[in-house]
Amino acid sequence: MKAENKELYDLIQMAINRAKDRKTNILLSYVQEIDEINPLTFFTLGSLFKGTRFLWSEPSRNQYLVGLGHAYTISNDFSQQRFWAVQYEWQRLVDNQISNIELKPSSGIGPILFGGFSFDPDKDKTDLWKNYQEAKMVVPSYMLTINKGKTFLTFNVLIHANDRLEEVIKDMKEKEKIIFQRKTIQDNNENIVINKENINVESWLNSVAGVVSEIKQGYVNKVVLARELRLQMREKIEVATVLERLLDEQPKSYIFALECEEDCFIGASPELLVKKEKNEFKSMCLAGTIGRGKTPAEDEKLGNELLNDHKNLYEHALVVEMIKNAMEKGCEEVEIAKSPSLYDLKNVKHLHTPVKGLAKEGVTILDMVERLHPTPALGGYPKEISMNIIRKKEVLDRGWYAGPIGWLDSKCDGEFAVAIRSSLIKGNIVSLFAGGGIVERSNPAQEYQETEMKFKPMLSALRG
Ligand SMILES: C=C(O[C@@H]1C=C(C(=O)O)C=C[C@H]1O)C(=O)O
Numbered sequence: 001m002k003a004e005n006k007e008l009y010d011l012i013q014m015a016i017n018r019a020k021d022r023k024t025n026i027l028l029s030y031v032q033e034i035d036e037i038n039p040l041t042f043f044t045l046g047s048l049f050k051g052t053r054f055l056w057s058e059p060s061r062n063q064y065l066v067g068l069g070h071a072y073t074i075s076n077d078f079s080q081q082r083f084w085a086v087q088y089e090w091q092r093l094v095d096n097q098i099s100n101i102e103l104k105p106s107s108g109i110g111p112i113l114f115g116g117f118s119f120d121p122d123k124d125k126t127d128l129w130k131n132y133q134e135a136k137m138v139v140p141s142y143m144l145t146i147n148k149g150k151t152f153l154t155f156n157v158l159i160h161a162n163d164r165l166e167e168v169i170k171d172m173k174e175k176e177k178i179i180f181q182r183k184t185i186q187d188n189n190e191n192i193v194i195n196k197e198n199i200n201v202e203s204w205l206n207s208v209a210g211v212v213s214e215i216k217q218g219y220v221n222k223v224v225l226a227r228e229l230r231l232q233m234r235e236k237i238e239v240a241t242v243l244e245r246l247l248d249e250q251p252k253s254y255i256f257a258l259e260c261e262e263d264c265f266i267g268a269s270p271e272l273l274v275k276k277e278k279n280e281f282k283s284m285c286l287a288g289t290i291g292r293g294k295t296p297a298e299d300e301k302l303g304n305e306l307l308n309d310h311k312n313l314y315e316h317a318l319v320v321e322m323i324k325n326a327m328e329k330g331c332e333e334v335e336i337a338k339s340p341s342l343y344d345l346k347n348v349k350h351l352h353t354p355v356k357g358l359a360k361e362g363v364t365i366l367d368m369v370e371r372l373h374p375t376p377a378l379g380g381y382p383k384e385i386s387m388n389i390i391r392k393k394e395v396l397d398r399g400w401y402a403g404p405i406g407w408l409d410s411k412c413d414g415e416f417a418v419a420i421r422s423s424l425i426k427g428n429i430v431s432l433f434a435g436g437g438i439v440e441r442s443n444p445a446q447e448y449q450e451t452e453m454k455f456k457p458m459l460s461a462l463r464g
């Protein structure tokens, strides 16, 4: 980006004037189309912003967002109100924002809020997730957007009434120097694992058996129980290397990473929570799991087995029931496939039912995130009872695992995935998370195998 730019200077001056007039800080967002650059190169060039970076890509790889630094942060530790509080603050900010572009739906340029939410704000916390609040979304200082083959750089800054044009420009030039001052990339990508520990396996297996007996008593149908696998590496983990492998190895998944201070939450999730584009909402029911076959014939056989398996079909049907209801509250003309199809990933196959609908007047993406989270694919059915059982029985601090992660724009369109197949990197220690839907016909040993398969995407990218 050229800092010597009359259009930009005029906008900054306009923002300063508006900040004075409206007695509030103004978000200024300046977008330029730039030459193609690899998103991982941009992420790595931003090494000096380490601790404040993010990367996002959706399964088609038509869109990437890479953020560096924070121009504005919205966060809270509320329970019930956390989605609403983010929405409210974002609306106030975008009502006054200044930008050089006319926003196009789903373009992912200009003022974008990226971040996520913990799985359950009401669960007791450990230190593991101390850098991740119950809700945290950021407007990056610099954001690379790749959208359908075009590349854009957005510069965001919060302008205050007493800012001076020259100072804003000076600050901006300094930040740019940081990005484009190429630092040699450390070559720690060996990721040698020196210790691998399945946390609390015995108590997890007991919880699965315990939940099956609660289900048999009839007051709950499904409860998702998750567990942790912890790896210790010889050296600090290089996030860009892990991202590169996830992008390469998990083509049908959302790839995401969000750094918070020294930590990084990262994953490759196949599961869309909700997407809004103009007046259309999309969601997906994804539940029911089987492994992949070694030969095409074996793989097809496994697929047929999954499509006809009562236990998996039931796990799936509960998700369909709940998502359909939630969609009908926020949308008109909800369309949902009549029966599930197979969703093949590198390491597993799932049952999949896509859903879409037309947004009712004024329903934002965060309204739907709140309605949908947690679906019975990650929580259980019925919702409140299963959440209480998870709080009591799951010996794990899920943090942001299985929570909503994604972005929204100034019109409150955007896309959120369910943050599964994910892990939390803390220096040379990494915690991987995986769970499974426990129903009446669940068997602890089989559910254990299912979680083993679900660790594979992250394990492979970590070369664990
Ligand atoms: C809970 C996870 O995955 C969820 C549970 C599934 C299941 O139990 O069959 C399938 C897909 C996901 O909705 C996970 O990956 O950790």
Ligand SMILES: [Mg+2]
Pocket (backbone or CB within 6 Å): 287, 288, 289, 315, 436, 437, 450
């Ligand atoms: Mg399952």
